[in-house]
Amino acid sequence: MTSIIKAIDIHKSYGTLEVLKGVSLDIQKGEVIAIVGPSGAGKTTLLHILGTLDNPNPHYKTKIFINQKDVLGLKSNELAQFRNENIGFIFQFHQLLPEFTALENVCIPGYIGGKNRLETEKRAEELLTFLGLKDRIHHKPTELSGGEQQRVAVARALVNNPLIVFADEPSGNLDTDSATHLHQLFFELRDKFGQTFVIVTHNPELANMADRKIEMIDGRIE
Numbered sequence: 001m002t003s004i005i006k007a008i009d010i011h012k013s014y015g016t017l018e019v020l021k022g023v024s025l026d027i028q029k030g031e032v033i034a035i036v037g038p039s040g041a042g043k044t045t046l047l048h049i050l051g052t053l054d055n056p057n058p059h060y061k062t063k064i065f066i067n068q069k070d071v072l073g074l075k076s077n078e079l080a081q082f083r084n085e086n087i088g089f090i091f092q093f094h095q096l097l098p099e100f101t102a103l104e105n106v107c108i109p110g111y112i113g114g115k116n117r118l119e120t121e122k123r124a125e126e127l128l129t130f131l132g133l134k135d136r137i138h139h140k141p142t143e144l145s146g147g148e149q150q151r152v153a154v155a156r157a158l159v160n161n162p163l164i165v166f167a168d169e170p171s172g173n174l175d176t177d178s179a180t181h182l183h184q185l186f187f188e189l190r191d192k193f194g195q196t197f198v199i200v201t202h203n204p205e206l207a208n209m210a211d212r213k214i215e216m217i218d219g220r221i222e
Helices: 043-050 076-086 102-112 117-130 146-158 176-193 204-209
Strands: 003-014 017-028 032-036 063-066 087-090 164-168 196-200 212-217
Touching (some): 017 043, 032 204, 102 146, 146 176
Parallel strands (some): 032 212
16 A cells, blocks of 8 residues: 555644644555544644645654655745645535635636646536536535535535545534535545545544544544
């Protein structure tokens, strides 16, 4: 198996509050990983650091490799490009832009990455169709249900064919049926497109479906 993420000795503090206390982990390509643990354990902080949205404390032992690339050694513009090309994000609050249609929202990461417009729109339409939203692509977020909005957010995370999708409480705002559908979807997407999913969740059903559960307590992996 190939390591898609290798993190060594991550520390993170906010002022005097030590949130991560030397976290190391190894994630294989194509795995669906659930990160679980009580509130305040450091799960979201770890997710943001692995996803290159935040930096660990400078520490000589700390290393983060994504697809064998030393991401802590990248300059900010190189990191932004690497993130756009290799990483997708799904958040608890879908963060769709209300003035744009579902299709336009999904296309945004492709446009930011300088991809061909027609190819990006074709890819977005394929993803929305796969996610059961073929008849909703020209609807704006306010015209979609919560579950439909979250599926649009999933399509947006996938439009650039990322190697890894990071999801932070992706089903936290969904009803039970929509949550179950979304959880099953992650595994269908992994099987169809080969992505690696790293998911922070309080949902025991989703955590138990994952290939592997990583439990965090008080800034450390148990």
